Amino acid sequence: MEGETTSYKGCNEKIPWIMRETERILVEVLKLLAETVDAKDHYTKGHSERVKGYATVIGQKLGLSEKEVKLLAISAELHDIGKAKVIDEILKKPSHLNHEETLEIYRHPIYSFEITKDLPGFEEVANILLYHHEYFNGSGYPFGLSGEKIPMLSRIITVADVFDAMTSKRVYRKRRYSDKEALNYLKNNSGKLFDPRVVKALLSVYEDGLIFKVRGNYFYNHNLYPRALKHYREALEAMKDEKMIYEVKLRISEIYNRQRHFDTAIKILMDGLKSNNPYIGIYYLELSNTYYYMDELNKMKKYVEKALKENLSFTQKIRALRHLIIYHHRKGNPEKSLELYRKIELMIDRYYKELRKEKLNIYDIPEHINIRTNIDIEKSRLYDIVGRVMRDLGFLNEGINLFEKSIEIKTLLGDFIGKSISLSGLGETYLLLEDYKTAYAVTLESLSLSKMTNNNLGIYLSHLKLMEIASLMGNFKSAEKHLKFLTMYRKNIFMPDGEQRFKLSKGIYFFSKGDYRKAETLFKLVEKESKNKYRKNLARLYLARIYKNEGDKKNAEKYYKKCIKMLKHFRMQYLLKSIEEELKKV
Numbered sequence: 001m002e003g004e005t006t007s008y009k010g011c012n013e014k015i016p017w018i019m020r021e022t023e024r025i026l027v028e029v030l031k032l033l034a035e036t037v038d039a040k041d042h043y044t045k046g047h048s049e050r051v052k053g054y055a056t057v058i059g060q061k062l063g064l065s066e067k068e069v070k071l072l073a074i075s076a077e078l079h080d081i082g083k084a085k086v087i088d089e090i091l092k093k094p095s096h097l098n099h100e101e102t103l104e105i106y107r108h109p110i111y112s113f114e115i116t117k118d119l120p121g122f123e124e125v126a127n128i129l130l131y132h133h134e135y136f137n138g139s140g141y142p143f144g145l146s147g148e149k150i151p152m153l154s155r156i157i158t159v160a161d162v163f164d165a166m167t168s169k170r171v172y173r174k175r176r177y178s179d180k181e182a183l184n185y186l187k188n189n190s191g192k193l194f195d196p197r198v199v200k201a202l203l204s205v206y207e208d209g210l211i212f213k214v215r216g217n218y219f220y221n222h223n224l225y226p227r228a229l230k231h232y233r234e235a236l237e238a239m240k241d242e243k244m245i246y247e248v249k250l251r252i253s254e255i256y257n258r259q260r261h262f263d264t265a266i267k268i269l270m271d272g273l274k275s276n277n278p279y280i281g282i283y284y285l286e287l288s289n290t291y292y293y294m295d296e297l298n299k300m301k302k303y304v305e306k307a308l309k310e311n312l313s314f315t316q317k318i319r320a321l322r323h324l325i326i327y328h329h330r331k332g333n334p335e336k337s338l339e340l341y342r343k344i345e346l347m348i349d350r351y352y353k354e355l356r357k358e359k360l361n362i363y364d365i366p367e368h369i370n371i372r373t374n375i376d377i378e379k380s381r382l383y384d385i386v387g388r389v390m391r392d393l394g395f396l397n398e399g400i401n402l403f404e405k406s407i408e409i410k411t412l413l414g415d416f417i418g419k420s421i422s423l424s425g426l427g428e429t430y431l432l433l434e435d436y437k438t439a440y441a442v443t444l445e446s447l448s449l450s451k452m453t454n455n456n457l458g459i460y461l462s463h464l465k466l467m468e469i470a471s472l473m474g475n476f477k478s479a480e481k482h483l484k485f486l487t488m489y490r491k492n493i494f495m496p497d498g499e500q501r502f503k504l505s506k507g508i509y510f511f512s513k514g515d516y517r518k519a520e521t522l523f524k525l526v527e528k529e530s531k532n533k534y535r536k537n538l539a540r541l542y543l544a545r546i547y548k549n550e551g552d553k554k555n556a557e558k559y560y561k562k563c564i565k566m567l568k569h570f571r572m573q574y575l576l577k578s579i580e581e582e583l584k585k586v
Helices: 017-039 047-061 066-077 081-085 099-106 108-116 123-130 152-166 179-188 196-207 210-221 225-238 242-258 262-271 280-293 297-308 314-330 334-357 362-392 396-413 416-432 436-452 456-473 476-492 498-513 516-529 533-549 553-570 573-584
Strands: none
Touching (some): 017 108, 066 152, 108 123, 123 152, 152 196, 210 225, 242 262, 242 280, 280 297, 314 334, 314 362, 362 396, 416 436, 498 533, 516 533, 533 573
16 A cells, blocks of 8 residues: 555564455464364364463453453464374374374474464464473473473463363363363462463463353354353353353343243343443343344334444444344335445445554454454345345345345355345245245255254244245145144244244145135134234235135235235335235236
8 A cells, every 4th residue: 555564573563454454364264274173173173262262361360461362362273273284193093192193293383383483473473382382391392491481372372272172072082071170180280381370360260250151152152052051151150250240141141032032031131231231232232132033123123222322332333223224124114224224334334444544463353353254244134134125125136136145145154044044035035036946945955054053943934934835836745744844843943923924834835725714714813813914914915815716806805905005014015016916806
């Protein structure tokens, strides 16, 4: 960039925008390499991520500066990157290593150093990686350094690394050690293998529940919610710090929301609406999310507006505005939804322009990667919502384009649960176009992703939609398979209006088969019982079609007119035109 110079003298140098983009990509590649190393063996999967978490809380306990903690975090995440050069036969060997194999393992810190030492801005990181297997008494490798000669951040990673290795399963031993056994080992070797200050800090953060919080975060980030919940509860039992307690309770409420335990989530969130809660804005936002799941739109809007009055981060503001887009869409005001969408697009553009002006050190890059990732996640969710708005307005091709953009982002981010939701929206759009073959294929892919991620609700909803599509295609054999599955599976699923969703889909199955009496009974139950206006209206549409097919002009006109009135209210132009044409033919 004109007027700017670039200098690389270590982590303290500033990186201009153009080179920072290169550095960002470089950091992402190195992190991916570290993940690949961990994934070589299922016993070590997630090791570097957990070591990063443990090292970070130890560093904070020791009073490291913000810069040192960030440097520690990136170094801990990359600490085993040199194992990429060690062959799998050695890494996965279940028996004792021979002399040559042991020497190769001893070389991996040198390999880590070699991979990173010549990368601009990574000089300090490279040195930390080089010494992370040195022991306090000089018995470590590769150089046998001792005491203060070993960099402090390397000493922290050593302790975090050993603690995670001992408390995880490994190919070379029969069982993992308990936390107590691992902590006793570290205590017994404090001042020998390990820096006493670091061991003391680990013991302290363990007593304060922070190790359980790190584990909870790890499982939460990998969508393993029951295990995350277990560790978060263990953290709460030990925690004394109010801020930490509020943070963990927020995460627990998010898990309960994802598990559809809305009453429990609401209780936790309501209990947290205290003046001393530093996360009160996010609590309001999660309450809004809960009421969205429960289809209580006015309460959703109430808590969004409360959240927007609090001090939210940029991505949290986008999330709050996204909730308002949903509200206005569901209330039949698509213009307001699109106005907010354009506002968010401008906000994101301005935010990225400001980011370009910032001068960052290399250890700031991971934080900015996280910010960009979170913005991308919010953008993909926006595309899903606005795709539905455009679809309802009759712009189906624009809706398809938005769903496809969302799917592309989620594929790149590895967000398979989110991708299954986007595919579901795309399938519904093809269903409106009466392209049943494509709709079925897309929804089948959504089902596959839901199975892969153990998303029970996604599995259930995909089967519902597949039953509808198969019925409309006249493929009753497939429809009956989905119906059989749903009949058994639905007792395990809790969701608002869930029984009415099932009755509506089952009604479409009977309608398509020409069994109008069974279909009529189900559609009338949906019309009477459903709290969802769109679902209620779809039941009316099928009732109108039943009466039209049976030559009952009076009832057909009655239900078509009811249906058209609701579609006009919600501005669902594509369906409106189609149904007005149907009414003319009655």
